[in-house]
Amino acid sequence: MLPVQCAMCRSDKIIPTATIHEMEKRYERLMVTVYTNPKAVFAKGGVDTWVTCAICGECGHIMLYAEDPQALWQAYQAQQKG
Ligand SMILES: [Zn+2]
Known part of the structure; x- marks a missing residue:
């Protein structure tokens, strides 16, 4: 769910389609990962999702969002049981 208002200045000039990336890597999007088993040497069970970026005009x-937060939450829940 993308913001309709800036969390800092309350402006409604939100640009929801920006991409955050390294300078030389214009076409490479960022991801976030939650590991279901972070202490494992192998098979950490990483769950990835894209990062969406919205900027106040x-x-x-800059506001960052995980595209699939439910998948990350499930991975985190599995991590707590491990
Ligand atoms: Zn703002």
Whole structure:
């Protein structure tokens, strides 16, 4: 769910389609990962999802979102049971 208002300045000038990346890697998007078994040497069971970036067109505040938070939450729950 993307924001309709800036969390910092309350402006509604939100740019929801920005991509955050390294300078030389314009076409490589960022991902976030939660490991179901982070202490394992192998088979850590990483669950990945893309990072979506929204920027305030007024103050420049950057808001980052995981595209599939439910998958990350499930991985985190599995991590707590391990
Ligand atoms: Zn703002």
